[in-house]
Amino acid sequence: MLKKPKSVLTVACEQTEVLLFDPISSKHIKTLSEAHEDCVNNIRFLDNRLFATCSDDTTIALWDLRKLNTKVCTLHGHTSWVKNIEYDTNTRLLVTSGFDGNVIIWDTNRCTEDGCPHKKFFHTRFLMRMRLTPDCSKMLISTSSGYLLILHDLDLNKSLEVGSYPILRARRTTSSSDITSSGSSSGSGPRAVGSPCHQNDSGPLSEKLLSRSSQREGGSPRNSLEVLTPEVPGERDRGNCITSLQLHPKGWATLLRCSSNTDDQEWTCVYEFQEGAPVRPVSPRCSLRLTHCIEEANVGRGYIKELCFSPDGRMISSPHGFGIRLLGFDAHCSELVDCLPKEASPLKEIRSLYSHNDVVLTTKFSPTHCQIASGCLSGRVSLYQPKF
Numbered sequence: 001m002l003k004k005p006k007s008v009l010t011v012a013c014e015q016t017e018v019l020l021f022d023p024i025s026s027k028h029i030k031t032l033s034e035a036h037e038d039c040v041n042n043i044r045f046l047d048n049r050l051f052a053t054c055s056d057d058t059t060i061a062l063w064d065l066r067k068l069n070t071k072v073c074t075l076h077g078h079t080s081w082v083k084n085i086e087y088d089t090n091t092r093l094l095v096t097s098g099f100d101g102n103v104i105i106w107d108t109n110r111c112t113e114d115g116c117p118h119k120k121f122f123h124t125r126f127l128m129r130m131r132l133t134p135d136c137s138k139m140l141i142s143t144s145s146g147y148l149l150i151l152h153d154l155d156l157n158k159s160l161e162v163g164s165y166p167i168l169r170a171r172r173t174t175s176s177s178d179i180t181s182s183g184s185s186s187g188s189g190p191r192a193v194g195s196p197c198h199q200n201d202s203g204p205l206s207e208k209l210l211s212r213s214s215q216r217e218g219g220s221p222r223n224s225l226e227v228l229t230p231e232v233p234g235e236r237d238r239g240n241c242i243t244s245l246q247l248h249p250k251g252w253a254t255l256l257r258c259s260s261n262t263d264d265q266e267w268t269c270v271y272e273f274q275e276g277a278p279v280r281p282v283s284p285r286c287s288l289r290l291t292h293c294i295e296e297a298n299v300g301r302g303y304i305k306e307l308c309f310s311p312d313g314r315m316i317s318s319p320h321g322f323g324i325r326l327l328g329f330d331a332h333c334s335e336l337v338d339c340l341p342k343e344a345s346p347l348k349e350i351r352s353l354y355s356h357n358d359v360v361l362t363t364k365f366s367p368t369h370c371q372i373a374s375g376c377l378s379g380r381v382s383l384y385q386p387k388f
Contacts, residue, residue: 008065009366009373010051011381012040018053019381020068023366023373026383030068035061044085044094046108052094054082060096062111073111077104077118086132093156095121095139097130103141105156121156124149129245131254140254142242148256150226150287158222231290232258232267233344243304249313252336254288257307257318259298266298268307268318268327268347272340291340292329294347297321300359300377310365315350317363317372323354324363324374326386355382 008029011019018032018040036055045051049065050072060082062072080100087094094106094116103122110117126143132154133140141149232240244257253273259266271288296305297320305319314335316327327347330339358378365372372384 007048009383010043010045011375012043012053013379014039016040016055018043018063021381023369023371023383032063032068038081041081041083042085044087046087046089046092046094052085052087054085054096054098056081058082058098058100060085060094060106062108073113073115075106075115075118077106077120078102083128084130086130088132088136088156090136091156095130095132095156097127097141099127101125101127103127103130103139122151128242131245131247133247134249134251137251140245140247142245142256144241144243146229146240146242146258146261148228148230148242148245148254148288150228152224152226152287153222155222226287228286228288230256230258230269230271230288231344232269233293233295234260234265234267244306246306246308248309248336249311252313253291255307255309255316257296257305259301264298264301266296267293268296268316269293270316270329270336270347272336290344291336292345292347294318294327294349300361303359303361303377305360306362308364311367315365316347317365317374319360319363319374320352321354322356322358322360322376323352324360324372325352326350326372351386353384353386355384356380 009021009023011021013019016034016036016038018035020029021027022029035053036057036059038056040053040055042054043051051063052060053063054060058078058080060075064072078096078098078100080098082096082098084097085094092108094108095103096106097103101123102120104118105121106116106118108116124141124143126145127141128144129142131140137154139151139154143149230242240258240260242256243259246255248255251273254271256269256271257266258269269290270292272291274287274289296318299321307316307318309316314328314333318325318327328350329336329347331348333350356374356376358376360374360376363372363374370385372386373381375381
């Protein structure tokens with residue numbers, strides 16, 4: 001996974017290392033050779049100097065660019081591979097997720113050499129990725145079982161203590177029928193810690209919560225949980241694993257990479273957020289609508305390919321075989337809100353860039369320069385400055 005602050009490109013590597021480059025000159029600055037004891041999975045900058053890394057060694061490490069010879073501290077709390085790091089700049093709370101199914105919140109305001117105070121915020125089975133919207137009003141969680149979980153009207157501080165999650169409804173994004181409460185889902189579905197788990201409780205409780213919440217603007221209680229099965233092109237019931245999850249930089253949409261569990265199909269899909277209160281007090285919420293999609297090459301089946309939005313949200317960079325594709329909502333790279341179709345439309349291929357000799361697994365736009373980075377399975381990192 002590649003992340004960039006203003007002046008340095010950092011690269012998370014499979015073999016315990018973190019590499020640092022100058023993004024303008026492409027000069028190698030430093031290698032943190034023993035950053036972790038296992039694969040480094042994700043890097044998140046908290047400000048212009050402090051960044052966090054997470055690893056399959058179950059830990060998170062905090063680093064300071066001014067003193068890279070040693071970690072600021074190591075955070076212990078997960079029991080399996082840690083795959084994701086998010087950060088709320090308003091509260092200075094670090095949010096991490098891992099294959100133990102846990103989302104953990106760390107209070108970096110009270111960080112010491114021994115770590116940070118932390119609490120488990122949420123748990124679900126088959127967790128793959130977790131993201132916060134840019135305004136931190138929602139948390140999205142993707143799963144390998146094809147479910148997408150959305151926590152609405154997010155309150156990280158409240159949930160550190162409360163730990164209960166009102167259930168809105170579990171439903172597909174494509175149908176106004178076929179609705180079940182999350183408590184009545186099959187054994188393979190996700191289940192929230194602290195939420196009602198039995199069918200005879202979750203249905204009436206959902207309606208009570210929705211009825212009560214409809215009395216105030218916004219329509220849903222704090223930290224209310226919505227469970228969706230996102231529409232994916234192709235055969236409806238074949239089953240999909242949501243391997244990659246990203247958010248539009250303006251919070252308008254979510255970007256998913258979905259792989260079929262039964263065949264070789266792999267899709268990149270964009271879903272628009274549909275805001276507002278339910279039509280009726282007890283009507284089911286459906287927050288996402290599929291607007292654009294494109295089928296991917298699915299070279300390197302079984303590996304997760306991380307894609308991303310450009311900083312202005314007009315383009316998507318997506319791993320495609322031994323390179324990347326730049327995709328737009330139309331041929332002119334218009335804003336998403338200016339070209340929303342009535343029905344799902346194909347993403348437009350703007351340009352393809354190929355420079356690797358192995359499968360590309362990750363790609364990232366620079367937030368400050370006209371530059372794109374990509375990394376492949378064999379460890380090579382390429383930097384592009386495309387001209388249009």
